[in-house]
Amino acid sequence: MGFHPYINYMVYWCSKRRRLLLLENNLFPKVVKSAFFIALSVLLCRVTHGYFAAVLALLGIVWAFRNDQGKAASCYMLFPFLVIMNPFILPKEGICGLALRLGPIIMAAALFLSGSKKVGRHTIPIGAISFYLVVAAISSISGYAPLISFLKIINFVVLIVGIWFGLKNIDCNHEASVNMRCFFLAMTVVLIGGSLVTLFFPAIGYLTSVSFFLQTNPDLSMEELNAIVASGGGVRLFAGITNQSQCLAVVLPCTLAWLACDMLFVERRVSLFHLLLLISGLPLIYMTRARVAFVAASVAIFMIYFWCFRKIRMPAKVKSALSLLMVIGAFIVGGYGIYAESKDEAISRWLRKTEDTSSDSRSFTEALTESRMGLIENSMRDFRRNPLFGKGFQVTEDMKGIKGFRLSAAIEKGVLPIMVLGETGVIGLLAFGIFLISFYYGCVARRLIVTMSLFTIFLACNMAEAVFFSPGGAGGILWVVCVGGGFIIDTHIKLRNRAEAAMMALPPMQGIS
Secondary structure (H helix, E strand, C coil), X not given: CCCCHHHHHHHHHHHHHHHHHHHHHCHHHHHHHHHXXXXXXXXXXXXXXXXXXXXXXXHHHHHHHCCCHHHHHHHHHHHHHHHCECCCCCCCCCHHHHHHHHHHHHHHHHHHHHHCCCCCCCCCCCCXXXXXXXXXXXXXXXXXXXXXXHHHHHHHHHHHHHHHHHCCCHHHCHHHHHHHHHHHHHHHHHHHHHHHHHHHCHHHHCHHHHHHHHHHCCCXXXXXXXXXXXXXXXXXXXXXXXXXXXXXXHHHHHHHHHHHHHHHHHHCCCCHHHHHHHHHHHHHHHHCCCHHHHHHHHHHHHHHHHHHHHHCCCCHHHHHHHHHHHHHHHHHHHHHHHHHHHHHXXXXXXXXXCCCXXXXXXXXXXXXXXXXXXXXXXXHHHHHHCCCCCCCCCCCHHHCCCCCCCCCCCCCCCCHHHHHHHHHHHHHHHHHHHHHHHHHHHHHHHCCHHHHHHHHHHHHHCCCXXXXXXXXXXXXXXXXXXXXXXXXXXXXXXHHHHHHHHHHCCCCCCCCC
Protein backbone atom coordinates (compact mmCIF):
# COMPACT_ATOMS: atom_id res chain seq x y z
CA MET A 1 0.00 0.00 0.00
CA GLY A 2 1.49 3.34 -1.08
CA PHE A 3 1.54 6.49 1.07
CA HIS A 4 1.18 10.12 0.15
CA PRO A 5 4.57 11.58 -1.04
CA TYR A 6 4.53 14.13 1.81
CA ILE A 7 4.26 11.36 4.40
CA ASN A 8 7.09 9.42 2.75
CA TYR A 9 9.24 12.57 2.79
CA MET A 10 8.50 13.30 6.44
CA VAL A 11 9.11 9.69 7.55
CA TYR A 12 12.44 9.64 5.67
CA TRP A 13 13.84 12.74 7.40
CA CYS A 14 12.35 11.91 10.80
CA SER A 15 13.92 8.43 10.73
CA LYS A 16 17.24 9.88 9.62
CA ARG A 17 17.28 12.44 12.45
CA ARG A 18 16.11 9.83 14.97
CA ARG A 19 18.93 7.49 13.92
CA LEU A 20 21.50 10.25 14.44
CA LEU A 21 20.06 11.10 17.86
CA LEU A 22 20.05 7.44 18.90
CA LEU A 23 23.70 7.13 17.93
CA GLU A 24 24.50 10.21 20.03
CA ASN A 25 22.55 8.91 23.03
CA ASN A 26 24.62 5.69 22.99
CA LEU A 27 27.84 7.69 22.94
CA PHE A 28 29.31 6.80 26.34
CA PRO A 29 29.36 2.99 25.82
CA LYS A 30 31.01 3.54 22.45
CA VAL A 31 33.66 5.77 24.02
CA VAL A 32 34.37 3.15 26.69
CA LYS A 33 34.72 0.43 24.04
CA SER A 34 37.02 2.61 21.94
CA ALA A 35 39.18 3.46 24.97
CA PHE A 36 39.38 -0.23 25.86
CA PHE A 37 40.39 -1.04 22.27
CA ILE A 38 43.17 1.60 22.34
CA ALA A 39 44.49 0.46 25.73
CA LEU A 40 44.31 -3.21 24.69
CA SER A 41 46.16 -2.44 21.45
CA VAL A 42 48.99 -0.81 23.40
CA LEU A 43 49.16 -3.78 25.78
CA LEU A 44 49.13 -6.39 23.01
CA CYS A 45 51.77 -4.49 21.01
CA ARG A 46 53.97 -4.56 24.10
CA VAL A 47 53.32 -8.23 24.92
CA THR A 48 53.84 -9.41 21.33
CA HIS A 49 56.91 -7.15 20.85
CA GLY A 50 55.17 -5.23 18.09
CA TYR A 51 53.64 -8.07 16.10
CA PHE A 52 50.13 -6.95 17.04
CA ALA A 53 50.79 -3.71 15.14
CA ALA A 54 50.85 -5.84 11.99
CA VAL A 55 47.51 -7.36 13.04
CA LEU A 56 46.09 -3.86 13.47
CA ALA A 57 47.22 -2.98 9.95
CA LEU A 58 45.53 -6.10 8.57
CA LEU A 59 42.32 -5.27 10.44
CA GLY A 60 42.41 -1.77 8.98
CA ILE A 61 42.83 -3.15 5.47
CA VAL A 62 39.90 -5.56 5.91
CA TRP A 63 37.67 -2.78 7.26
CA ALA A 64 38.71 -0.47 4.42
CA PHE A 65 37.73 -2.94 1.71
CA ARG A 66 34.51 -3.78 3.55
CA ASN A 67 33.65 -0.07 3.42
CA ASP A 68 33.57 0.15 7.21
CA GLN A 69 34.91 3.69 7.04
CA GLY A 70 34.73 4.52 10.75
CA LYS A 71 36.69 1.49 11.92
CA ALA A 72 39.23 1.66 9.08
CA ALA A 73 40.00 5.35 9.65
CA SER A 74 40.17 4.86 13.45
CA CYS A 75 42.60 1.99 13.04
CA TYR A 76 44.78 4.05 10.72
CA MET A 77 44.82 7.06 13.05
CA LEU A 78 45.72 4.87 16.01
CA PHE A 79 49.22 4.34 14.60
CA PRO A 80 50.48 7.94 15.13
CA PHE A 81 49.23 7.64 18.72
CA LEU A 82 51.24 4.43 19.20
CA VAL A 83 54.31 6.09 17.69
CA ILE A 84 54.48 8.75 20.42
CA MET A 85 53.93 6.23 23.23
CA ASN A 86 56.37 6.27 26.16
CA PRO A 87 59.13 3.65 25.52
CA PHE A 88 58.70 2.34 29.07
CA ILE A 89 55.10 1.53 28.09
CA LEU A 90 55.67 0.50 24.48
CA PRO A 91 59.29 -0.13 23.42
CA LYS A 92 59.89 0.67 19.73
CA GLU A 93 62.76 -1.76 19.24
CA GLY A 94 62.96 -4.47 16.59
CA ILE A 95 59.78 -5.49 14.79
CA CYS A 96 57.64 -2.97 16.69
CA GLY A 97 59.33 0.07 15.17
CA LEU A 98 59.21 -1.48 11.71
CA ALA A 99 55.51 -2.43 12.04
CA LEU A 100 54.55 1.05 13.24
CA ARG A 101 56.14 2.53 10.10
CA LEU A 102 55.11 -0.01 7.47
CA GLY A 103 51.58 -0.53 8.83
CA PRO A 104 50.34 2.99 7.95
CA ILE A 105 51.82 2.72 4.44
CA ILE A 106 49.85 -0.44 3.67
CA MET A 107 46.69 0.92 5.29
CA ALA A 108 46.98 4.22 3.42
CA ALA A 109 47.10 2.28 0.14
CA ALA A 110 43.96 0.38 1.16
CA LEU A 111 42.17 3.58 2.13
CA PHE A 112 43.21 5.13 -1.18
CA LEU A 113 41.84 2.20 -3.19
CA SER A 114 38.56 2.12 -1.28
CA GLY A 115 38.14 5.89 -0.95
CA SER A 116 38.98 6.78 -4.56
CA LYS A 117 35.67 5.23 -5.66
CA LYS A 118 33.60 7.59 -3.52
CA VAL A 119 32.05 10.58 -5.25
CA GLY A 120 31.51 13.79 -3.32
CA ARG A 121 33.02 17.09 -2.23
CA HIS A 122 33.11 16.71 1.56
CA THR A 123 36.88 16.52 1.92
CA ILE A 124 39.71 18.24 3.76
CA PRO A 125 41.17 21.06 1.58
CA ILE A 126 44.81 20.00 1.73
CA GLY A 127 45.43 19.24 -1.96
CA ALA A 128 47.59 22.34 -2.45
CA ILE A 129 50.27 20.82 -0.21
CA SER A 130 51.28 18.81 -3.28
CA PHE A 131 52.84 21.94 -4.84
CA TYR A 132 55.12 22.34 -1.85
CA LEU A 133 56.04 18.64 -1.88
CA VAL A 134 57.06 18.92 -5.56
CA VAL A 135 59.36 21.82 -4.67
CA ALA A 136 60.69 19.82 -1.71
CA ALA A 137 61.50 16.91 -4.03
CA ILE A 138 63.37 19.23 -6.44
CA SER A 139 65.24 20.77 -3.53
CA SER A 140 66.22 17.37 -2.15
CA ILE A 141 67.91 16.26 -5.37
CA SER A 142 70.86 18.54 -4.59
CA GLY A 143 70.29 18.53 -0.82
CA TYR A 144 72.35 17.09 2.01
CA ALA A 145 70.84 13.58 1.93
CA PRO A 146 68.56 12.98 -1.08
CA LEU A 147 67.56 9.42 -0.16
CA ILE A 148 66.53 10.35 3.38
CA SER A 149 64.61 13.38 2.09
CA PHE A 150 62.70 11.31 -0.48
CA LEU A 151 61.82 8.71 2.15
CA LYS A 152 60.54 11.45 4.44
CA ILE A 153 58.48 12.95 1.62
CA ILE A 154 56.92 9.54 1.01
CA ASN A 155 56.26 9.15 4.73
CA PHE A 156 54.50 12.51 4.87
CA VAL A 157 52.47 11.78 1.73
CA VAL A 158 51.31 8.52 3.31
CA LEU A 159 50.04 10.42 6.36
CA ILE A 160 48.14 12.95 4.24
CA VAL A 161 46.69 10.33 1.88
CA GLY A 162 45.48 8.19 4.79
CA ILE A 163 43.74 11.10 6.52
CA TRP A 164 42.25 12.53 3.33
CA PHE A 165 40.86 9.29 1.90
CA GLY A 166 40.01 7.85 5.30
CA LEU A 167 37.62 10.74 6.01
CA LYS A 168 36.48 11.45 2.46
CA ASN A 169 32.69 11.93 2.26
CA ILE A 170 32.21 10.61 5.77
CA ASP A 171 29.12 12.83 5.92
CA CYS A 172 27.34 10.14 3.91
CA ASN A 173 27.70 7.73 6.84
CA HIS A 174 26.20 8.88 10.15
CA GLU A 175 27.42 5.88 12.07
CA ALA A 176 31.00 6.23 10.81
CA SER A 177 31.14 9.89 11.83
CA VAL A 178 29.87 9.05 15.33
CA ASN A 179 32.33 6.15 15.63
CA MET A 180 35.17 8.47 14.67
CA ARG A 181 34.06 11.02 17.24
CA CYS A 182 34.00 8.27 19.88
CA PHE A 183 37.52 7.27 18.84
CA PHE A 184 38.86 10.81 19.37
CA LEU A 185 37.09 11.09 22.72
CA ALA A 186 38.56 7.73 23.74
CA MET A 187 42.04 8.78 22.64
CA THR A 188 41.68 11.91 24.78
CA VAL A 189 40.62 9.80 27.77
CA VAL A 190 43.60 7.47 27.33
CA LEU A 191 46.06 10.37 26.89
CA ILE A 192 44.89 12.32 29.94
CA GLY A 193 43.92 9.37 32.13
CA GLY A 194 47.06 7.42 31.30
CA SER A 195 49.27 10.44 31.97
CA LEU A 196 47.61 10.98 35.33
CA VAL A 197 48.31 7.34 36.24
CA THR A 198 52.01 7.78 35.43
CA LEU A 199 52.21 10.34 38.26
CA PHE A 200 52.34 7.31 40.57
CA PHE A 201 55.28 5.93 38.53
CA PRO A 202 57.72 8.87 38.28
CA ALA A 203 60.32 6.96 36.29
CA ILE A 204 57.73 6.55 33.52
CA GLY A 205 55.91 9.87 33.75
CA TYR A 206 59.10 11.92 33.99
CA LEU A 207 60.84 10.07 31.18
CA THR A 208 62.61 13.18 29.84
CA SER A 209 64.17 13.89 33.24
CA VAL A 210 65.00 10.22 33.73
CA SER A 211 66.92 10.16 30.45
CA PHE A 212 69.36 12.72 31.88
CA PHE A 213 70.15 10.41 34.80
CA LEU A 214 70.48 7.36 32.55
CA GLN A 215 73.04 9.12 30.36
CA THR A 216 75.42 9.38 33.32
CA ASN A 217 74.42 6.17 35.10
CA PRO A 218 72.70 3.64 32.81
CA ASP A 219 72.69 0.93 35.51
CA LEU A 220 70.07 2.64 37.72
CA SER A 221 67.12 0.40 38.56
CA MET A 222 63.48 1.42 38.17
CA GLU A 223 63.14 1.75 41.96
CA GLU A 224 66.18 4.03 42.14
CA LEU A 225 64.87 6.19 39.30
CA ASN A 226 61.48 6.49 40.98
CA ALA A 227 63.14 7.58 44.20
CA ILE A 228 65.37 10.18 42.48
CA VAL A 229 62.56 11.77 40.46
CA ALA A 230 60.06 11.62 43.34
CA SER A 231 62.51 13.48 45.58
CA GLY A 232 62.61 16.36 43.10
CA GLY A 233 66.10 15.69 41.84
CA GLY A 234 67.05 17.37 38.59
CA VAL A 235 64.71 19.19 36.20
CA ARG A 236 61.28 17.58 36.38
CA LEU A 237 59.89 17.46 32.83
CA PHE A 238 56.61 15.56 32.73
CA ALA A 239 56.04 13.39 29.65
CA GLY A 240 53.09 11.28 30.81
CA ILE A 241 52.43 8.38 28.45
CA THR A 242 54.27 10.12 25.58
CA ASN A 243 57.91 9.72 24.63
CA GLN A 244 59.02 13.26 25.57
CA SER A 245 57.84 16.25 27.57
CA GLN A 246 57.99 18.44 24.44
CA CYS A 247 55.70 15.96 22.69
CA LEU A 248 53.09 16.10 25.46
CA ALA A 249 53.48 19.89 25.53
CA VAL A 250 52.21 20.25 21.94
CA VAL A 251 49.81 17.30 21.81
CA LEU A 252 47.90 18.04 25.02
CA PRO A 253 46.85 21.66 24.26
CA CYS A 254 45.64 20.61 20.81
CA THR A 255 43.75 17.65 22.28
CA LEU A 256 42.12 19.84 24.94
CA ALA A 257 41.20 22.38 22.26
CA TRP A 258 39.54 19.58 20.26
CA LEU A 259 37.69 18.48 23.39
CA ALA A 260 36.45 22.03 24.05
CA CYS A 261 35.25 22.35 20.44
CA ASP A 262 33.46 19.01 20.72
CA MET A 263 31.57 20.26 23.78
CA LEU A 264 30.76 23.63 22.22
CA PHE A 265 29.77 22.58 18.71
CA VAL A 266 28.47 19.02 19.11
CA GLU A 267 27.20 18.74 22.68
CA ARG A 268 26.14 22.42 22.76
CA ARG A 269 25.82 22.26 26.53
CA VAL A 270 27.95 22.18 29.66
CA SER A 271 29.12 18.56 29.69
CA LEU A 272 30.55 17.32 32.99
CA PHE A 273 32.45 14.60 31.13
CA HIS A 274 34.21 17.16 28.96
CA LEU A 275 34.81 19.55 31.85
CA LEU A 276 36.38 16.81 33.95
CA LEU A 277 38.85 15.97 31.18
CA LEU A 278 39.63 19.64 30.53
CA ILE A 279 40.26 20.39 34.20
CA SER A 280 42.39 17.25 34.56
CA GLY A 281 44.49 18.09 31.51
CA LEU A 282 45.36 21.71 32.30
CA PRO A 283 47.79 20.98 35.18
CA LEU A 284 49.59 18.44 32.98
CA ILE A 285 50.38 21.20 30.49
CA TYR A 286 52.19 23.17 33.17
CA MET A 287 54.02 20.06 34.42
CA THR A 288 55.72 19.59 31.04
CA ARG A 289 57.74 22.75 31.80
CA ALA A 290 57.70 23.48 28.06
CA ARG A 291 57.22 27.02 26.83
CA VAL A 292 55.67 25.80 23.60
CA ALA A 293 52.82 24.48 25.74
CA PHE A 294 52.19 28.02 26.97
CA VAL A 295 52.13 29.31 23.38
CA ALA A 296 49.78 26.54 22.21
CA ALA A 297 47.44 26.91 25.19
CA SER A 298 47.29 30.71 24.79
CA VAL A 299 46.43 30.47 21.09
CA ALA A 300 43.87 27.74 21.83
CA ILE A 301 42.09 29.90 24.43
CA PHE A 302 42.15 32.89 22.08
CA MET A 303 40.74 30.92 19.12
CA ILE A 304 37.99 29.27 21.15
CA TYR A 305 36.85 32.36 23.05
CA PHE A 306 37.17 35.03 20.36
CA TRP A 307 36.48 32.97 17.22
CA CYS A 308 34.61 29.75 17.96
CA PHE A 309 32.13 31.32 20.37
CA ARG A 310 30.89 33.58 17.57
CA LYS A 311 30.10 30.55 15.39
CA ILE A 312 28.28 28.36 17.91
CA ARG A 313 24.58 27.65 17.47
CA MET A 314 23.24 27.13 20.98
CA PRO A 315 20.76 28.74 23.38
CA ALA A 316 21.87 32.13 24.70
CA LYS A 317 21.73 30.92 28.31
CA VAL A 318 24.06 28.01 27.59
CA LYS A 319 26.47 30.26 25.69
CA SER A 320 26.50 32.75 28.57
CA ALA A 321 27.15 29.95 31.07
CA LEU A 322 30.07 28.62 29.01
CA SER A 323 31.49 32.11 28.56
CA LEU A 324 31.25 32.69 32.30
CA LEU A 325 33.00 29.38 32.99
CA MET A 326 35.88 30.36 30.70
CA VAL A 327 36.24 33.78 32.35
CA ILE A 328 36.19 32.23 35.83
CA GLY A 329 38.71 29.61 34.75
CA ALA A 330 40.98 32.32 33.31
CA PHE A 331 40.83 34.25 36.58
CA ILE A 332 41.58 31.12 38.61
CA VAL A 333 44.56 30.19 36.42
CA GLY A 334 45.81 33.78 36.40
CA GLY A 335 45.40 34.11 40.15
CA TYR A 336 47.22 30.87 40.80
CA GLY A 337 50.01 31.97 38.45
CA ILE A 338 50.44 35.23 40.38
CA TYR A 339 50.44 33.33 43.67
CA ALA A 340 52.96 30.75 42.43
CA GLU A 341 55.23 33.48 41.06
CA SER A 342 55.17 35.48 44.28
CA LYS A 343 55.80 32.39 46.40
CA ASP A 344 58.78 30.75 44.65
CA GLU A 345 59.05 32.32 41.16
CA ALA A 346 57.45 29.22 39.64
CA ILE A 347 56.42 30.99 36.42
CA SER A 348 59.85 32.58 35.94
CA ARG A 349 61.56 29.23 36.52
CA TRP A 350 59.20 27.65 34.00
CA LEU A 351 59.74 30.27 31.29
CA ARG A 352 63.50 30.45 31.88
CA LYS A 353 63.87 26.66 32.21
CA THR A 354 66.00 26.89 35.32
CA GLU A 355 65.60 25.97 38.96
CA ASP A 356 67.53 29.01 40.24
CA THR A 357 66.57 32.34 38.66
CA SER A 358 68.92 34.31 40.93
CA SER A 359 71.99 32.78 39.29
CA ASP A 360 70.61 33.25 35.76
CA SER A 361 72.31 36.31 34.26
CA ARG A 362 70.43 36.13 30.96
CA SER A 363 67.78 38.68 30.06
CA PHE A 364 64.20 37.43 29.82
CA THR A 365 64.26 37.64 26.02
CA GLU A 366 67.56 35.74 25.82
CA ALA A 367 66.19 33.02 28.12
CA LEU A 368 63.15 32.57 25.89
CA THR A 369 64.98 32.49 22.56
CA GLU A 370 68.33 30.93 23.44
CA SER A 371 67.28 27.31 22.79
CA ARG A 372 66.01 28.19 19.31
CA MET A 373 68.62 30.68 18.07
CA GLY A 374 71.10 27.95 17.15
CA LEU A 375 68.45 26.06 15.17
CA ILE A 376 67.36 29.24 13.41
CA GLU A 377 70.94 30.07 12.49
CA ASN A 378 71.45 26.58 11.02
CA SER A 379 68.35 26.98 8.83
CA MET A 380 69.43 30.44 7.70
CA ARG A 381 72.87 29.04 6.83
CA ASP A 382 71.18 26.43 4.62
CA PHE A 383 69.12 29.18 3.00
CA ARG A 384 72.19 31.28 2.23
CA ARG A 385 73.84 28.30 0.56
CA ASN A 386 70.89 27.86 -1.82
CA PRO A 387 68.42 30.78 -1.57
CA LEU A 388 66.20 29.48 -4.36
CA PHE A 389 65.59 25.86 -3.32
CA GLY A 390 67.28 25.35 0.05
CA LYS A 391 69.24 22.25 1.08
CA GLY A 392 66.69 19.44 1.16
CA PHE A 393 63.52 18.30 2.88
CA GLN A 394 63.80 17.44 6.60
CA VAL A 395 67.58 16.86 6.67
CA THR A 396 70.55 18.55 8.32
CA GLU A 397 74.18 19.01 7.34
CA ASP A 398 75.14 16.18 9.73
CA MET A 399 73.36 13.73 7.41
CA LYS A 400 75.50 14.71 4.44
CA GLY A 401 77.10 11.69 2.82
CA ILE A 402 74.82 9.12 4.51
CA LYS A 403 73.92 6.35 2.10
CA GLY A 404 71.46 3.51 2.36
CA PHE A 405 68.21 3.00 4.22
CA ARG A 406 67.64 4.44 7.67
CA LEU A 407 64.56 3.56 9.72
CA SER A 408 64.86 6.70 11.83
CA ALA A 409 66.46 10.06 11.04
CA ALA A 410 65.10 12.47 13.63
CA ILE A 411 65.90 16.17 13.37
CA GLU A 412 65.16 19.35 15.35
CA LYS A 413 64.68 22.62 13.50
CA GLY A 414 62.72 24.89 15.81
CA VAL A 415 60.60 27.41 13.88
CA LEU A 416 58.38 26.40 10.94
CA PRO A 417 58.78 29.40 8.54
CA ILE A 418 62.57 29.47 8.97
CA MET A 419 62.70 25.69 8.58
CA VAL A 420 60.74 25.89 5.30
CA LEU A 421 63.05 28.65 4.06
CA GLY A 422 66.19 26.65 4.88
CA GLU A 423 64.91 23.39 3.40
CA THR A 424 63.17 24.61 0.22
CA GLY A 425 64.27 28.22 -0.23
CA VAL A 426 62.17 31.12 -1.49
CA ILE A 427 60.30 28.91 -3.98
CA GLY A 428 59.31 26.51 -1.22
CA LEU A 429 58.22 29.33 1.09
CA LEU A 430 55.97 30.70 -1.67
CA ALA A 431 54.54 27.23 -2.34
CA PHE A 432 53.88 26.73 1.38
CA GLY A 433 52.17 30.13 1.52
CA ILE A 434 49.93 29.08 -1.40
CA PHE A 435 49.01 25.94 0.53
CA LEU A 436 48.06 27.94 3.62
CA ILE A 437 45.93 30.38 1.60
CA SER A 438 44.26 27.48 -0.21
CA PHE A 439 43.62 25.60 3.02
CA TYR A 440 42.02 28.54 4.83
CA TYR A 441 40.00 29.52 1.75
CA GLY A 442 38.75 25.94 1.42
CA CYS A 443 37.80 25.82 5.11
CA VAL A 444 35.85 29.08 4.83
CA ALA A 445 34.10 27.97 1.63
CA ARG A 446 33.13 24.58 3.13
CA ARG A 447 32.39 26.02 6.59
CA LEU A 448 35.01 23.88 8.31
CA ILE A 449 35.17 26.16 11.34
CA VAL A 450 36.67 23.71 13.81
CA THR A 451 39.21 22.34 11.31
CA MET A 452 40.42 25.87 10.61
CA SER A 453 40.60 26.73 14.31
CA LEU A 454 42.54 23.62 15.33
CA PHE A 455 44.87 23.95 12.35
CA THR A 456 45.71 27.48 13.52
CA ILE A 457 46.64 26.09 16.95
CA PHE A 458 48.72 23.44 15.16
CA LEU A 459 50.61 26.18 13.31
CA ALA A 460 51.16 28.03 16.59
CA CYS A 461 52.82 24.93 18.03
CA ASN A 462 55.16 24.90 15.04
CA MET A 463 56.35 28.42 15.81
CA ALA A 464 58.40 26.88 18.63
CA GLU A 465 58.46 23.16 17.85
CA ALA A 466 58.57 22.53 14.08
CA VAL A 467 56.90 19.13 13.73
CA PHE A 468 54.66 19.97 10.76
CA PHE A 469 56.40 17.48 8.44
CA SER A 470 57.25 14.87 11.10
CA PRO A 471 54.69 12.03 10.91
CA GLY A 472 57.13 9.79 12.77
CA GLY A 473 57.03 12.14 15.77
CA ALA A 474 54.54 14.51 17.32
CA GLY A 475 53.59 15.84 13.87
CA GLY A 476 51.64 12.69 12.98
CA ILE A 477 49.32 12.79 15.98
CA LEU A 478 48.88 16.57 15.63
CA TRP A 479 47.73 16.14 12.02
CA VAL A 480 45.32 13.46 13.21
CA VAL A 481 43.89 15.50 16.11
CA CYS A 482 43.84 18.98 14.56
CA VAL A 483 42.99 18.22 10.94
CA GLY A 484 41.29 14.81 11.15
CA GLY A 485 39.61 15.47 14.50
CA GLY A 486 38.52 18.96 13.52
CA PHE A 487 37.04 17.62 10.27
CA ILE A 488 35.04 15.02 12.23
CA ILE A 489 33.46 17.72 14.42
CA ASP A 490 32.68 19.81 11.33
CA THR A 491 31.12 16.74 9.73
CA HIS A 492 28.97 16.15 12.79
CA ILE A 493 27.85 19.78 12.72
CA LYS A 494 26.97 19.42 9.04
CA LEU A 495 24.95 16.25 9.63
CA ARG A 496 23.00 17.77 12.51
CA ASN A 497 22.33 21.02 10.64
CA ARG A 498 21.25 19.08 7.59
CA ALA A 499 18.71 17.05 9.58
CA GLU A 500 17.42 20.08 11.49
CA ALA A 501 17.14 22.18 8.34
CA ALA A 502 15.20 19.42 6.61
CA MET A 503 12.74 19.25 9.49
CA MET A 504 12.31 23.04 9.50
CA ALA A 505 11.84 23.16 5.72
CA LEU A 506 8.91 20.72 5.63
CA PRO A 507 5.98 22.33 3.77
CA PRO A 508 2.65 22.87 5.53
CA MET A 509 0.71 19.61 5.64
CA GLN A 510 -2.21 19.47 3.22
CA GLY A 511 -5.15 17.17 3.03
CA ILE A 512 -4.59 13.73 1.61
CA SER A 513 -6.63 12.92 -1.45
